[in-house]
Every structure is written in structure tokens, then in C-alpha cells.
Amino acid sequence: MKSYISPIEDIISEASQGKMFILVDAEERENEGDLVIPAEDANDNVINFMAKNGRGLICLALNDDKVDSLGLTLMSSNNQSRHETAFTVSIEAREGVTTGISAQDRALTIATAISDNSKSTDIVSPGHVFPIKARPGGVLVRAGHTEAAVDIAKLAGKNPSGVICEIMNDDGTMARLPELIEVAKKFDLKIGTIADLISYRINNDHIITKVGNEKIISDFGDDWDCFVYKNDLDKAEHIALVKGRIDSDDIIPVRVHSVNIFEDLISINPNRKNLISKSMNLISTFESGVIILVRDTNEGALLNLLKKYSNNNIKQDNKLKEYGVGAQILIDLGVKKMNLISDTNAMPINLEGYDLEITSRQPLEEVK
Template identity: 35%
Template sequence: MEQSLERINTALVSLRKGKMVILVDEEAANNEAHLILPAEKVSSKAINFMSTEAKGLICLALDPNKVESLKLPLMSSSSHSKTAFTLSIDKKEIKTGSSAQDRAETIKTAIHPKASPHDLVTPGHIFPLKASQNGVLEKRTPSDAAVDLMNIAKMDRSSVICQILNNDGELTNQEELKFFSRKHHIPILNIKDIIHYRLYYEALLEIKNEKQLDTAFGPFTCLTYADKITKNEHFALIKGKIKNGCLLRIHQGCLEGDVFLSKSCHCKKNLHDSLNALSKENSGILFYHPEPITKDRCQHSNLKISYYALASQLLKQFDVTAVHVLMTHLHEVNSLKSFGISVLSKTKLEP
């Protein structure tokens, strides 16, 4: 199994036992690391551990529906902050709200399925964070990742989350984090593992339309499909009947190359060579992902991994798990493999 899926499974075992997991984002600019704990497993001991060992602010990541039901307003409507803090909370009629015991009580009260805004007061000593509707597939933040992870664990979606600081009160570096993980026997999970897990297992495709298309390269079936997160439309040109061992090309659309025949990239040539190759096969498929307009339209090294997830999901709908690939970069093959598609052979096109 893919390593990232294994890491998720290890984390799920810990979380279900009421243990913590360390969450990092390898691709973030800074070394932010957070301890996360299912809120349904909170205790004063866990809160005390977070305050003394992790030392960051103790927050409560909540799914947007829960924030809505508690009628918690955002602390700021500014889109500046990537983290959506709501007003801080305490349980109503609690002593000071600041002790570990009080904070655990506030969390238990807030996450109770029947909790109402009347059970809480603001401001307080627990800082709720509102996750996005689509979690990490929409916004790559620790709170989104924490809520997604609870959902994957089939637990209450609320999560206690606390940033880990080193002995000097600064962000931890990788070595310090590994030491922290070994010392306290807490597994480390990467946000990209959660993204990969969701892209692997969640049905994200919606087929919109199917029609026959007669082209200069012969007849194809053109499937239009959309992903449920961005609602963006993608296309699949299918030659013959799709079956295991068919020829596959994933082409990222390039307006300048494909349409205006720009000479500064090989996109048009790759597209035409691929369609030519497909026309000679009994079974083949070309995925065409129109690219959002960006400055570096032809810098294809930044292809989004989700394109491969979507292509893999569509292939699996046709019971295809092994393909011959026309590719420009090796990472295309690796991405397909990471979503459970075996690559029987690869033919290189000019990048």
C-alpha cells in the first residue's frame, strides 16, 4: 500500500484510542506542526499535556455546520488570515474557564450534539476554528486537515488542535519534531497524506455528458465530467471500448499551444501525436484538462495531482487498473500509481 495511506491508517488507530497525532505540512513555508486530538476524547490531562509540552494556543477545529448551529461569529471577516477563528468561548457558568479542567469542560459542552449558543459565553479560553465545507480539498490548513481526519476516522468531526513550539518558544524544526514524536510516542502525519487519502477514496466525479465526435484523427466518444469540489469540467476522448491495458494520455490543456499553435512549447505536437497514437489502437483514452489561466501556463511541472486522481477514478469506473502511458514527465506515472493504476509501459513525449 502507498506509504501515505499507511500513515493515515496508523493515525486512525491512535485517534480512535483517544491518542494524539502530530500534523505537519511539508509544503508550507514555515515549520508549523500541531498536536491534534479527537474532541470527543478530550480530558483535563490532554489539555494540560498540550499546554505544557506543545505550548501553543489551544483551539477547537469545528466543521462549518457546527459553527453555524452554535451561532459563532468569525473573529474577523478579513480574508487576510488563512485561519478562520470565531469568537473564543467558555462554558456558561464555569469558574474561570482557564484551568485544564475548565477548558476540557468547555470543549465537551461545545461539541455536544445538542449544544446550543446558550450553553456558551464569549469571549473565553477556547478558540474555535471554522473549517471549510470541502476541507483540505478546498483549503490546506491544519484545522481543515484535523476535521477531515476525524471524518475519515468516523468520529465526531470536532478536533482539539494546538501548535507545537520548541523549548525556546519558537516553531519546531524537523529534528525537534522527530524528537518530540519519539519522546511522546505520537505518530506524525502530513496534510498531503490526508489530501491523497480523500482523492483516493472519495467519489469526486460527476459525468455530465457523452457524445460521439468525428475528428481529423478519427471517431471518438467524448465524455464531459466535472469534479464535485471545483465544479470544473474535464474531458475524456475515448477510442473504441475502454479496457485494461488500454493506451492512456493525460494532457493538460494549453491555450497558447493547443489553440494558437504557439511555437514556444510542444503542447500541440504532444496532443496531436497522442491522438494519432490513439487512432491506431482498439482501446485508448485521452484525458484533457483545460487549464485555468495562469501566468506560467506552459510550466507543466506544477500539474495538480488531482488531475491524476480524477483520471484514475474514471479509469476505475471502467474497471481499468493497468494502462500503457504516453507521458512527458515521470511524475505523471508515479501519480497514477499512487492512485492505484498500474503502468504496463511508458512512452516519452517531448516535455
């Protein structure tokens, strides 16, 4: 199946010519795929094609500046969807549409929304077009189709927006790679992967900067270094705790931990108490190891967490698509192969795009 995957440079070239393509997570996975096209090229024929042959939800991927300029609010202030896809309220062009659902009407709504001259008064809600807000930093921060669509449009010299639609089979099930290949052959579409896009951007972009490091002495030994990294996009600072010497040829024990002040400091969730110290205790038994502490500094992050606890919704979210910052820190530290310290078997998608390999897993639940 590898022969059906086009280099990301070819996908960018297709986008620059206003052509549609299929985007999947990675070539070796039986994953889902989306039809994708730069939004400025999404005319009524494109919308009709997506509705007829994609069959999924037709969405408009926008960057945060455009979402803000249009005054679009997120559909939910407490996003609990599996991948935290940032849907805004649905929209419609204020002028020129009829019912709003036709291919012509949706194409007009998209053109109105992405116009450089568009204002919040040019659209109304609700409507029949579903905008999704891409994360700043694109696939280097969140490896989703939303971010990929915006990234590719920008790389192609287009308006930084895209129209995407999941591909479903005739029976309503999600099309996997073998079916996606058949769709690509039938309609002469190229297939690209988000993993390849990540690799491409890593070779051309970098979003984290090491701003300082100090030796530290802890309850788990004195052979630890603390590095502080800054995200150049949102200026958030993240921590890397490193024990020993990191050799790229070695398999390094690694814990990527999303810092949660309620669980890590206040122990509001007894099932997730002392995870950082447990990780340090475990790594202290190895010659070397790394703990990445990723902080969520988005506006309202603490309030949203507090609401989850007040609703007794304390299940741990697996933010599998947001390994971008942690992955770039690991690369900077020289990690290539890792023994991932985690109590879940979930696989961080597109990690291979960062040239990082999970060779094994180490549960934390057994650590006292």
C-alpha cells in the same frame, strides 16, 4: 526519517483510543506539525500538555454543521490569510468557567461546544478557545490540519471534531520534522501525514462525478473534449478541457485554473488577462493536455472578490491547499505525471497524496 511515520490506519487507531498524535503535511518535507486529538478526549490534562509542549495556538476544529448550530460567525468575511484558515469568533462556555484561560476552563468550553445537546446560548464570545471551520469534504477538498483533525475523528468513530496545536521549539521557532520526531520519541506519540490521509480517503471516498462531455471546436483546434464534473458535496460544477488522448505513462501538460469572473471575463486585472486562452494556445502545441477550471461557488465568493478589487488588493491568492477537486478530476482522466503550467514556483502541498507527480513546470508569461 520515513521509519518514524506511522501508517494512517495506526493514527486512526490511536484516535479511536483517545490518544494524541502528531500530524505533518508529508514525510519528506521539512514542514510544521500539530499535536492533534479528538475533541471529545481533550480534557484539562491534554490542554495543559499542548500549552506546555506544543506552545502554539490551541484550536478547535469543527465541521460546518456544528459551526452553524452554534451560530458562530467567521472572524473575517474577507479572508486574506495565506491558507484561508476559517477561524470563527473565539468562544467560552457560558457557565462553569472562571477566567476562561485555564486548562480546566478551556477543556470545559470545548466539551460544551461539541456536545450534541449544545446550543448557541451555551457559549459566549469572545473567549479563549479558537474554533476553526473545516471544509465539507475534508482533506479531499482542503489538505489542512483542520480538515484532517475532523476526518480522523470521524474515521475513528468519534465526535467529528478535533483539538489541534502547532508545535514550536524552545526558542519560539516552528518545529520541523527532525524536531517533531524528537518530540514524538520523548512523549511516545505517533506521527502521521496528511498526504497518507488523503491517499486513504481517495481509496475509500470519492467526491466528484463526471456528468457529461462533448467534443468542442475552438480557436486552438478541434481536438478538444469538454468534460463537466459535479462536486457531490456542494453540487458545484467544474470543467475539464482535454486535448488529445491521455496516457498515464506520458507527462501531460496541465493547468489547474481557479475561475475568476472579474479577471477571466472582464479583464479587471491586466496582469492576469486571457490566462485560459493562453493555456489552450500553449497546450495546442502538444499532443495532449488538460485544463481544469475550478469554480468557487461558496456563498459570498463573488462579493469577497469584488471587495478585494475595490481595495486595490488584486494579488493572486495561491490556494495551494485546495487542489482536492482538481486532483480527483485529473485522476479520473488518467493523469499521473504532469508538466504543470504555472507562473509561480509554489508547490501544491500534499499533491503526492493523490499519486500525482509534477515532473516539470511550464511558465505562461512567455505565451502571447
